[in-house]
Amino acid sequence: MSIKRHGVGEGKGSGQKTLPFAKATEADGWLYVSGQTPMRDGEVVGTGIVQQSRIAIENMLKIVEDAGYDRADIMRIGVWLDDARDFWSFNGVFEEYFGENPPARACVQSSMVVDCKVEVDCIAFRKA
Secondary structure (H helix, E strand, O other): OOOEEEOOOOOEOHHHOEOOOOOEEEEOOEEEEEEEOOEEOOEEOOOOHHHHHHHHHHHHHHHHHHOOOOHHHEEEEEEEEOOHHHHHHHHHHHHHHHOOOOOEEEEEEOOOOOOOOEEEEEEEEOOO
16 A cells, blocks of 8 residues: 655745645545645634634645545544634534535544634545
8 A cells, every 4th residue: 555645845834834744645545634724825814713614624625626536525524623612603614515415523622733713634535
């Protein structure tokens, strides 16, 4: 089994520093996408949970699609919320993207490493 690493050296964090991990790894039809925050060009954008949730999910979906997978291939999504009170607002955004074919999901409250309100990651599968 070989492992393909997507986006190594492409991710930028605060101060435009290159992030030391792949955006995703892939093997035998499985795709593991690293956590995505509401960042664009290395800067957190969006002010509220709804806007930040959309950006984080769209960042995650772009990686999924760039790897040749589809939203319907997503098996599980992990969600980290900075504030548990944002749970229902996040669910509303989540349903916009996954309402027809929802994947399994875990959601926890956690302090964020960067100054944002949400982070999402996922695991996708496509028959090789």
